[in-house]
Each structure stands twice: as C-alpha cells, then as structure tokens.
Amino acid sequence: MKLKRKDVLGLQDLSAEEINLILDTAEPMKEILAREIKKVPTLRGRSVITLFYEPSTRTRTSFELAAKYLSADTASISVAASSVQKGESLRDTAKTIEVMGADVIIIRHSVSGAPHFLARTVNARVINAGDGAHEHPTQALLDMFTIKEKKGRFAGLKVAILGDITHSRVARSNIWGLTKLGAEVRVVGPPTLMPPFIQDLGVKVFYRCEEGLEDVDVINVLRIQLERQQKGLFPSIREYTRLFGLDEKKLRYAKPDVLVLHPGPVNRGIEISPEVQDGPHAAINEQVTNGVAVRMALLYLLMSGGEVNEIAS
Amino acid sequence: MKLLLKGGSVVDPLKERVLRLDVLVEEGKIAALAPQIEAPDAEIISIDERLVCPGFVDMHCHLREPGEEFKETILTGTRAAGRGGFTAVVCMGNTKPPADSRAVIEFMKRQVETAPVPVYPVGCATKERKGEELAEIGDLAEAGAIALSDDGNSIMSSEVMRRVLEYSRIFDLLVISHCEDRNLSGNGVMHEGFMSTLLGLRGIPRAAEEVHVARDLILAEMTGARLHIAHVSSAGSVQLIREAKSRGVRVTAEVAPHHLCLTDAAVQTFDTNTKVNPPLRTKHDIEALCAGLRDGTIDVIATDHAPHTAEEKEVEFNYAPFGISGLETAVPLMWEYLVTRGVLSPVELVQKMAFNPARILGLPERVIEVGKQAHLTVIDPHLKLPVRVKDFVSLGKNSPFDGWELQGWPVLIIVSGEAIYAERTGAGEKGD
Numbered sequence: 001m002k003l004k005r006k007d008v009l010g011l012q013d014l015s016a017e018e019i020n021l022i023l024d025t026a027e028p029m030k031e032i033l034a035r036e037i038k039k040v041p042t043l044r045g046r047s048v049i050t051l052f053y054e055p056s057t058r059t060r061t062s063f064e065l066a067a068k069y070l071s072a073d074t075a076s077i078s079v080a081a082s083s084v085q086k087g088e089s090l091r092d093t094a095k096t097i098e099v100m101g102a103d104v105i106i107i108r109h110s111v112s113g114a115p116h117f118l119a120r121t122v123n124a125r126v127i128n129a130g131d132g133a134h135e136h137p138t139q140a141l142l143d144m145f146t147i148k149e150k151k152g153r154f155a156g157l158k159v160a161i162l163g164d165i166t167h168s169r170v171a172r173s174n175i176w177g178l179t180k181l182g183a184e185v186r187v188v189g190p191p192t193l194m195p196p197f198i199q200d201l202g203v204k205v206f207y208r209c210e211e212g213l214e215d216v217d218v219i220n221v222l223r224i225q226l227e228r229q230q231k232g233l234f235p236s237i238r239e240y241t242r243l244f245g246l247d248e249k250k251l252r253y254a255k256p257d258v259l260v261l262h263p264g265p266v267n268r269g270i271e272i273s274p275e276v277q278d279g280p281h282a283a284i285n286e287q288v289t290n291g292v293a294v295r296m297a298l299l300y301l302l303m304s305g306g307e308v309n310e311i312a313s
Numbered sequence: 314m315k316l317l318l319k320g321g322s323v324v325d326p327l328k329e330r331v332l333r334l335d336v337l338v339e340e341g342k343i344a345a346l347a348p349q350i351e352a353p354d355a356e357i358i359s360i361d362e363r364l365v366c367p368g369f370v371d372m373h374c375h376l377r378e379p380g381e382e383f384k385e386t387i388l389t390g391t392r393a394a395g396r397g398g399f400t401a402v403v404c405m406g407n408t409k410p411p412a413d414s415r416a417v418i419e420f421m422k423r424q425v426e427t428a429p430v431p432v433y434p435v436g437c438a439t440k441e442r443k444g445e446e447l448a449e450i451g452d453l454a455e456a457g458a459i460a461l462s463d464d465g466n467s468i469m470s471s472e473v474m475r476r477v478l479e480y481s482r483i484f485d486l487l488v489i490s491h492c493e494d495r496n497l498s499g500n501g502v503m504h505e506g507f508m509s510t511l512l513g514l515r516g517i518p519r520a521a522e523e524v525h526v527a528r529d530l531i532l533a534e535m536t537g538a539r540l541h542i543a544h545v546s547s548a549g550s551v552q553l554i555r556e557a558k559s560r561g562v563r564v565t566a567e568v569a570p571h572h573l574c575l576t577d578a579a580v581q582t583f584d585t586n587t588k589v590n591p592p593l594r595t596k597h598d599i600e601a602l603c604a605g606l607r608d609g610t611i612d613v614i615a616t617d618h619a620p621h622t623a624e625e626k627e628v629e630f631n632y633a634p635f636g637i638s639g640l641e642t643a644v645p646l647m648w649e650y651l652v653t654r655g656v657l658s659p660v661e662l663v664q665k666m667a668f669n670p671a672r673i674l675g676l677p678e679r680v681i682e683v684g685k686q687a688h689l690t691v692i693d694p695h696l697k698l699p700v701r702v703k704d705f706v707s708l709g710k711n712s713p714f715d716g717w718e719l720q721g722w723p724v725l726i727i728v729s730g731e732a733i734y735a736e737r738t739g740a741g742e743k744g745d
Contacts, residue, residue: 012511091627112513113583132631169513196516197507221641297394 003301005124007119010135011176019141019177024289025297028147032069033293042074042304049102050076051093052130053109058288059129059139060263063106066295072103074301090114091121098122098259103303107131112169125302125310133167137264138298140173142291144181146283147218149290150259155182160206160213160254162223162246164193164233170263175201175218188212189244192233207242213253220261221246224271237270251281261287315339316732317352321360324365326668328682329660336365338687341730346602346683358732359553360691364662364745367679368400368688370670370725373543373615374568375430378675379420380409385423385620385708391428393707396735400430400678400688403615405446406437407464412498413437417440418456433459435489438477444468448478454484458539462489464636465590465635469495471528478538487534487540487673490548492525493591502631504592508577509598511611514630517548517592521646526550530557535563536693541673541678542566544617546591548601555610565673567613568602570646571637571713579713585626586634586713589619603656612669614662616643619711625651638709642694642700646714648721653695659694663739696722 011019015230032038048067050060060076067074077097079087088096090109097105104125110133119126130136144154149165151157159178165171165187173304178185185203187194197207206212213219224240234240251258260272260282268274323346325332333491333544337345337352345352356463375388380487385393387404394402404421407414410422420433426431436458440446442465453461455600461481468474469489474490498521503509505516525541530553533540542554545566554566576595581586587593605611617637626633645668657665667679667690703714 036682089624089628109629113629114629116583131517132513172511182660195510197506197510199506201511 007115008137008298008302009115009119009126009128011137011140011173012135014182015135015145019180022141022297022301023145024292025301026293027179028288029296029300030293032296035288036142037251038069039071040069041071042300043067043070046072046103046303047101048072048074048104048106049097050074050106050298051079051097051108051115052076053079053107054130056108056129058291059108059182062288063129063290063295066292068119069292070296070299070301078185089133090118091141094118094122098100098124109195126216127302130169132169133172134169135173136169137173138291138295140177140286142294143174143220143263143297144177145290145294146261148288150283151217155177157183157218158186158216159183159218159220160186160188161220161222162209162212163244164224164228165189165193165222166193166195166199167187167225168222170220170222173202177238179203182228186212186216190234193228209250213250216254216258218259218261219246219254221272223263223265224267226267245271246271246276251276259283262287289293314404315344315352315355316356316727316729316741317350317357317732318360318365318689318691319350319357321363321365321712323681324366324660324663325681326660326664331364331659333643336681336689338727338730340418342686343599343681343683343687346681348444348458351474359429363694363724364549364659364694365681366690367667367681368378368728369398369400369644369666369690370403370674370676370679371399371570371616371640371643372403372613372670373406374402374404374618375620375636376404378408378424378621379417384622387424387432389431389706389708389721390618391430393640393705394430395733396724397642397705398644398690398692398726398735400726401433402430403433403435403674405462405464406435407442407466411437411442412458413440413442415449415452415456417452418458430728433676435460435462435464436509437461438463438468438488440474442466444470444473447476447706450486451478451483453725456564457712458486460487460489462491462543462621464491467491467493467495467525471532472508474695475532475536478536478540478554481538486550487539487541489533490525490529491543492522492529494521494524494633497521497524497568502588502590503580504577504594505710506577506595508580513582519549519594522547523553526553530554530562530564533557534560537563540564543664544569544571544591544615545602545605546598546613547596547682549600551601551605551610551643555605565612565634566605566610567615568606568611569617570639570643571616573599573602574650575713580687583630583714585628585630586637586711588630589637590635591608604652606651606657606665612644612665614647615670616640618707620707620710621711623710626711628740636711637713638705638711640706640707641705642714642719644723645719648692649719651722659683661677664673686728687730690723691726692721693724694721696724697722698722738742
C-alpha cells in the first residue's frame with residue numbers, strides 16, 4: 001500500500017481511506033518505537049529536509065526522529081522569521097534544497113499556503129508541518145491516532161475543540177479529519193476567537209463550556225497565544241482561564257471517561273489546570289510518542305511501496 | 314491625415330442606440346457620419362460589423378512612475394491601456410514620491426508627452442498621503458490634477474476627510490475615496506468569510522469598506538462636495554450609495570472587473586494574483602454589484618490596474634502586494650461577463666466605460682458626433698481568444714485570468730484621430 005499523491009498538505013485533501021491507511025500504518029510503527037533497536041532500513045538512501053520558518057521543538061524533532069528510525073538521512077534548516085523578507089525567497093531556498101537532492105521537504109511556516117506554494121515550485125515531495133492558521137495535518141493525525149487507541153472508534157464520538165479556533169491550524173485539521181471519519185465535532189471558545197462560518201465545516205459552535213463540553217468523549221485543548229489578549233480579543237488571561245481554562249470543574253460537564261488532549265506546548269495553569277494536565281484523563285505525553293509513529297507512517301507511505309508487515313515483523 | 318472607418322456599427326451612449334454608419338475622421342475630429350461615405354483621399358479601415366464606440370476611459374489605474382519604474386512606467390502603462398482599448402487613463406498618485414506637489418504632477422505631465430494615450434493624474438488629498446494635513450490642492454489643481462485621492466491610504470480621520478471635501482469645493486474637484494477602515498481591515502489579506510476560515514488567512518470584513526462608505530457619504534452630503542467611491546466591492550456599499558443618490562448626494566461610484574468575475578473561492582489555490590484590495594468577495598456581492606450597474610447606482614467600470622513584478626508576487630500569500638494587472642483584460646472580461654450574459658447592453662457598457670467616466674472627470678465628451686474629438690474604441694464582439702499574460706505589454710504580468718477564453722476584444726483605438734492597433738496573437742486570423 002502507498003499514498004498515491006506527491007504531497008501531504010492538509011487533511012482537507014485526504015480521503016477517509018487515506019486517513020485510515022495512515023492511522024493503521026502507524027500501529028506497527030509504534031511497535032518499532034518500543035524496540036530496543038529502533039531502526040529499520042526502509043528509507044535508506046532517501047533524504048528528508050526539515051525547513052522551518054517558525055520555531056518549533058517537538059514537531060521538528062518528531063519528524064527528524066521519524067525519518068532517522070526509518071534510516072533516511074536528514075538535515076534541518078531554520079529561517080528566522082525576522083529575516084524572511086530581507087533574505088532569500090522561499091522559492092529560491094526551496095530550489096536550492098531540491099538540487100542538493102532532497103526527496104522530501106517538511107515545511108513549517110507562519111503564512112497559510114506556504115507549503116502549497118512550495119509544492120508547486122519543487123519536484124520534491126512536500127509535507128506540511130503547520131502553515132499559518134490553515135492546517136497541521138500530522139498533529140491532527142496523531143490526535144486521531146490517540147483517540148483511536150483510547151476509544152477504538154470515531155463514529156458517534158463527541159469531540160470538543162476548546163480555545164482559540166480562529167488562529168488554530170490544529171483545529172482546522174482536526175475538524176477535517178474527525179468529520180471525515182464520522183465523529184461529531186464541536187468548537188468551544190469566545191466569539192472573538194471563533195472564525196466566521198466555521199459551522200459550515202460541519203461543526204457545532206459553543207461560546208460556553210457548560211454547553212460545549214456537555215457529554216463529550218474527547219476534549220482537545222488548544223494553546224492560547226498570550227499576545228491575542230493585547231490585540232483585544234479577550235479581556236485578560238485571568239478571565240480567559242476562568243471562562244475557558246479546562247479545570248476539574250469544567251471536566252465534569254463531559255463524560256466520566258473523557259479523554260483530554262493538548263497539542264503542546266502547554267501554558268500550564270492557563271488553558272488547562274495542572275490537575276487536569278497531570279491527571280488520569282490526559283494523554284498529552286502519549287500524543288508525543290504517537291506523533292513519531294504517525295510521521296513514520298506518513299514518510300513510509302509516501303516514499304516506499306512495500307508491505308507494512310515486512311517492516312513490522 | 315484622414316481615416317475612414319467603413320462598415321462598422323456605431324454605438325451612441327446618449328441616444329442609446331447602435332447604427333450602421335461609416336465614420337470619417339479628419340484632423341483629429343469626427344468629420345462625417347453616414348451609412349455610406351466615400352473619401353478617396355482617406356486611409357480606409359475596414360470595420361466589418363465590429364462596434365465603433367466612443368473612446369474608453371479608465372478612471373483608476375496605477376502607472377507607478379515616478380519611483381517604481383520596475384513595476385510599470387507611464388509609457389508601458391499607456392501602451393497597455395491602448396492595447397486594452399482605452400483612449401485615456403487616470404493614474405493614481407501613490408507614486409514615490411507621492412503626487413502631493415505641483416512638481417510631481419508636472420513631472421507626470423512631461424512624461425505623458427511621449428505616451429500613446431492621454432494620462433490624467435490624480436493629486437494627493439493630503440501631504441505625503443498621511444491623512445493628516447491638506448496637500449496644496451490649489452497648486453495641484455493648477456498643475457493639472459484631475460481629481461484628489463490618497464488612494465490606498467484611506468483617510469482615517471473623519472475630520473481630515475471633512476476638510477478635504479470642503480476644500481475641494483474651491484475648484485469643484487472630484488474627491489476619489491478608497492473606502493477602508495484600516496482598523497477593521499487590519500492585516501487582512503482576503504475577504505472575511507467561509508473561505509478565509511477554510512484557508513486560515515486573515516480576513517477583511519465587508520464592514521471595513523462599508524463603514525467608510527457610510528461615513529464619506531454623510532460627509533459629502535454635509536459639505537456638498539463631489540465624492541467618487543473607488544472600487545466598490547460589497548453588497549452593503551451598493552445599498553448605501555443607492556440610498557445616498559436617492560437623496561441627492563453628489564456621489565458617483567465605480568467597480569473593478571475582477572470584483573465582477575471572481576469570488577473569494579479563487580483564493581483557494583493561494584495564487585497571489587488573486588490578492589487584491591478590496592478583496593474578491595462572494596457571489597452575493599457580485600449579484601449586488603451587477604444590480605448596481607443596471608440601476609445606475611454604479612456609474613463606472615474602472616480597472617484599478619495595479620502592476621507588480623513576478624518577484625514580488627511569487628512569494629508566500631501574506632507577503633505579496635495587493636493588486637491585479639487589469640488594463641489588458643478589462644474589456645473582454647466585461648464583454649464576456651456583462652454583455653454576453655445579458656447584465657448590460659453594449660450601449661450600457663459603453664456608458665460605464667467611456668461616457669460616464671469622461672463626464673464625471675470633465676474630459677472631452679465620449680460621443681460620436683460630427684465635430685467631436687475623435688477618441689474611439691473598436692470592439693470585435695465575436696473575437697474569441699484566450700488571455701495570454703506573457704503577451705501583456707504592461708510590465709505587470711500579475712493577472713489571475715491567464716488562459717481564460719474570452720469573447721469581445723478591442724482591436725483598435727483611435728486617439729485624437731490616430732489609429733493604434735491592438736496587436737495580439739491570433740487576432741489576425743479570426744478578426745480580419
């Protein structure tokens with residue numbers, strides 16, 4: 001099995017079958033991660049470049065380890081956001097990387113659509129590691145993998161995404177992926193952080209936690225960028241935490257076995273209380289492990305045509 | 314020098330009719346009009362069923378000179394205008410330096426001497442387009458500024474806008490307003506709606522335009538000045554202007570071709586050639602704009618030609634400048650989207666693109682009558698061709714219409730009695 005596409009730019013473009021294929025493939029990959037020697041030769045001789053225009057620790061490390069565990073060669077390029085407009089254009093940088101022999105370019109960029117621009121510009125495969133407020137497909141895939149592990153299904157599940165929906169690529173990718181696999185998705189947050197017509201993506205909109213979190217199976221808590229307060233989008237961190245921070249009291253609106261996710265990094269005590277973050281419902285650390293497995297699956301499916309079982313056995 | 318245009322259909326925007334007439338042009342003027350003219354000493358141009366229209370006028374374009382000659386010059390821009398069927402253009406004053414002084418207006422006037430098509434520059438309303446202090450409007454008017462505008466830098470202070478409108482009355486100069494509340498538009502890069510939510514791009518709400526349209530209409534009514542609303546893009550603006558006109562406010566308005574042919578769905582591929590300000594909106598807005606054209610709320614179609622280089626546009630969406638190179642596609646787009654689809658008749662199109670802009674600006678009247686100046690645009694309503702951006706004579710190749718198959722191209726313009734042919738690949742085989 002193989003993904004029959006050049007690039008993975010977002011879950012909007014992926015079919016339910018493709019998403020399931022990635023999630024299924026991530027299972028044997030996760031087994032590899034549990035081994036003492038975490039390396040298979042599948043992608044030997046292939047090169048994977050991470051091109052990050054935004055600072056990131058976990059996503060970048062996760063991609064690099066995923067590639068290394070599959071024996072690909074990796075290199076990483078960081079471009080400081082401040083030098084973007086003065087320095088080399090994305091087009092020229094990408095062409096340079098390509099002629100060095102990159103098979104896959106993994107790009108993170110603060111501008112929505114930058115990976116799409118890159119994919120049009122180069123022949124190498126492009127994986128979107130987060131673009132602006134648009135999509136973060138591998139984050140959503142790892143969230144979904146975690147949900148599948150814990151809940152065993154998507155159909156009929158009620159999933160709430162809580163926080164700053166407007167500026168969240170994690171929210172958009174999760175909405176695409178979860179609705180395609182049959183979950184009921186709600187978005188919960190203040191109207192000032194809720195993008196217009198979001199309901200047209202097939203989600204329910206709530207401005208209050210007691211309604212939005214009622215009876216849900218999963219809560220995906222989004223990181224709140226603290227500078228949004230200075231832009232006038234909510235009155236204070238204190239009030240945000242009081243109204244939308246996930247604490248034990250608000251957790252009680254949900255189902256007793258609710259699963260709590262957070263893409264990280266966490267603003268501890270702001271969008272989620274320490275008790276919930278470190279409590280029995282949260283799977284935040286497991287999400288990180290699953291992120292490596294999902295990214296291995298994606299790299300494997302894009303670049304190798306072999307059977308999954310060959311490497312897992 | 315005599316020219317005889319034989320066999321064409323002459324469009325009369327005043328009497329609202331189209332007649333089969335030959336047109337004799339002599340010494341830059343219309344010398345005769347009759348079903349059959351013989352003039353042995355004249356150069357004969359076979360029009361052969363095509364439409365002879367009063368010369369089209371683009372009352373909103375950016376020629377970038379002085380200061381950004383790598384994007385466009387007065388020469389390349391006016392060549393593009395001619396190829397696009399325009400016999401006169403009005404250029405905005407957002408040059409570098411801005412057209413806020415007599416010197417810049419006079420410089421433009423000098424450059425225009427070699428241009429194939431007359432150019433009428435707009436002077437800035439405020440010094441350095443900062444929206445703070447009035448520019449020396451008297452000086453600008455004497456130097457030949459045809460109107461006043463700070464263009465893309467909408468005047469945020471209502472007080473300053475009031476004074477601009479008041480002061481313009483000394484010369485009864487038209488004040489052209491780019492209506493945008495920049496607090497509401499912020500760092501937006503496309504229309505705020507479902508598509509901006511989908512794409513995760515920062516939106517510009519309709520309200521950013523409508524708040525300023527409403528304000529400027531109120532101030533125009535209060536001051537009695539002549540206000541022209543540039544590039545109306547939203548349904549709400551159309552309604553506000555319609556109401557103001559009905560109570561007698563001295564207001565006119567224009568719409569740009571791209572706002573009539575494209576919606577925000579075009580942004581889906583992140584093609585920066587779709588990035589324009591005001592942004593491409595929705596089908597609902599297009600319907601309202603068309604209704605506004607039909608009932609006279611919107612007087613003019615103007616290109617807002619905004620050329621940029623490939624280097625500037627081939628970047629991430631947020632970093633690309635706003636603007637579409639529009640001079641060479643406006644006429645066929647409007648023929649295809651308005652005339653062939655029955656929104657406007659050919660006569661009405663000529664009113665919107667020739668007669669009305671000339672009347673609003675006080676340019677030589679755009680009617681074809683004996684004794685009038687011979688500014689003419691000849692359109693072949695049957696000519697069907699794809700847009701070829703690489704053939705643009707404008708330096709700005711930034712068009713979202715590349716490859717579009719359009720019908721109704723300009724083939725010839727006559728400026729002060731001189732014929733300029735619109736050279737385009739393929740025109741020869743089908744047109745002649």
